[in-house]
Amino acid sequence: MVAWEYPPLFVGGLGVHCKALTESLQRLGIEVRFYLPISKSDYDRITFPPHVYPVLIGSTDLPQAYSIQNTFSWETIEAFTDGLTRVLDPTGVDLIHVHDWMAAPAGLAAAAAFRLPLVATLHSTEYDRSGGGPMHPVIVDIKREVAGRADRLIVVSNYTRDVLKERLSVHRSEISVIHNGLDWESFQTLRRRDYSGGGDVLFLGRVTAQKGPGTFLESARVLIRERGFPHTFTLAGEGDQLATLKRRAQHFGIADRVRFPGRVDGDRLLECYEKAALFVLPAVSEPFGITVLEAMAAGLPVIISHTTGVGEVVRNVVRVEANDPAQLADATERLMNDARLRATLGRAAAGEVQEFTWERVARCTVDVYRSCVDRSCVDRSCGHRSCLPPTRHGEGDRG
Numbered sequence: 001m002v003a004w005e006y007p008p009l010f011v012g013g014l015g016v017h018c019k020a021l022t023e024s025l026q027r028l029g030i031e032v033r034f035y036l037p038i039s040k041s042d043y044d045r046i047t048f049p050p051h052v053y054p055v056l057i058g059s060t061d062l063p064q065a066y067s068i069q070n071t072f073s074w075e076t077i078e079a080f081t082d083g084l085t086r087v088l089d090p091t092g093v094d095l096i097h098v099h100d101w102m103a104a105p106a107g108l109a110a111a112a113a114f115r116l117p118l119v120a121t122l123h124s125t126e127y128d129r130s131g132g133g134p135m136h137p138v139i140v141d142i143k144r145e146v147a148g149r150a151d152r153l154i155v156v157s158n159y160t161r162d163v164l165k166e167r168l169s170v171h172r173s174e175i176s177v178i179h180n181g182l183d184w185e186s187f188q189t190l191r192r193r194d195y196s197g198g199g200d201v202l203f204l205g206r207v208t209a210q211k212g213p214g215t216f217l218e219s220a221r222v223l224i225r226e227r228g229f230p231h232t233f234t235l236a237g238e239g240d241q242l243a244t245l246k247r248r249a250q251h252f253g254i255a256d257r258v259r260f261p262g263r264v265d266g267d268r269l270l271e272c273y274e275k276a277a278l279f280v281l282p283a284v285s286e287p288f289g290i291t292v293l294e295a296m297a298a299g300l301p302v303i304i305s306h307t308t309g310v311g312e313v314v315r316n317v318v319r320v321e322a323n324d325p326a327q328l329a330d331a332t333e334r335l336m337n338d339a340r341l342r343a344t345l346g347r348a349a350a351g352e353v354q355e356f357t358w359e360r361v362a363r364c365t366v367d368v369y370r371s372c373v374d375r376s377c378v379d380r381s382c383g384h385r386s387c388l389p390p391t392r393h394g395e396g397d398r399g
């Protein structure tokens with residue numbers, strides 16, 4: 001498996017997905033070797049589990065997955081590509097699974113060098129990242145290339161599949177949709193909440209145009225300045241729009257009613273969900289939205305935009321149009337003024353989210369792996385473990 005992030009070196013859903021999927025595959029008996037790029041400073045201070053193979057590619061800190069798109073460094077990507085082909089040992093490997101565009105050139109090169117089948121997961125598109133604005137042409141080309149050359153392509157929602165086809169002109173008949181999962185048990189203690197009390201209106205995620213934090217802040221302005229809304233707002237996370245939004249909060253005269261705690265994880269993440277009364281993700285274009293599942297698992301009522309991928313598989317949420325602060329303000333006010341409705345939605349959401357397990361994601365992924373390896377080994381003489389003849393008990397080693 002090849003990707004740009006693996007905890008603790010991660011910033012968002014990509015890193016969460018990679019770790020959770022890897023560990024779930026291991027529990028199913030699949031051996032995974034995970035490769036990611038790392039700088040010398042991080043290499044000296046971070047200890048990874050045995051299945052993670054950090055590829056040393058420089059002395060300075062590497063740009064994380066979301067920031068590399070704004071400070072594009074082709075040299076960094078090339079260094080990882082060269083490093084991976086040098087250190088990867090193909091012995092016993094059935095296939096390579098690459099995650100998203102940053103690691104795609106490395107995965108493509110390794111698959112070609114060692115004549116291994118390639119599975120690619122695209123977690124988002126350049127259309128999503130740009131928030132509907134200009135797309136980076138090089139990133140678009142890389143995503144198109146890996147989407148076209150991979151033996152099997154996985155996306156995290158039907159929404160993403162449609163964006164690939166309609167916005168990036170990716171036309172292939174076989175695209176597997178595997179929705180994300182959640183370690184929902186981590187949020188169980190938060191489900192026992194008092195819906196009659198107060199709490200914040202919470203946005204939590206990368207503070208980029210894609211996620212709609214500007215719409216969130218504008219709706220806060222409408223509610224506080226025009227409607228006398230008594231509750232506070234929390235805009236948690238980091239991103240390229242954070243400084244601008246802080247200035248806008250000052251300009252709107254609502255800075256004392258909007259908290260900006262920055263990046264939150266671990267106990268601080270749970271604390272944000274615990275103190276909230278309502279979770280909002282008004283994304284412009286969101287491939288999935290793992291934070292929505294987290295909020296639901298914490299028993300929170302949730303508002304999402306229609307352009308949020310998770311909305312195609314969850315039922316107990318309120319939906320609004322993207323880029324519509326007035327409609328978001330209306331939905332927020334209605335929920336915050338109705339404790340009974342919040343309780344109904346929150347409790348139903350907490351029950352519903354238990355369907356979204358990483359084991360389910362792993363089992364669906366294994367099905368894709370088997371299809372990929374079987375297709376690539378038509379002569380059945382390659383030596384891959386999944387292509388060995390059946391044992392005398394009649395069951396092949398599906399490795």
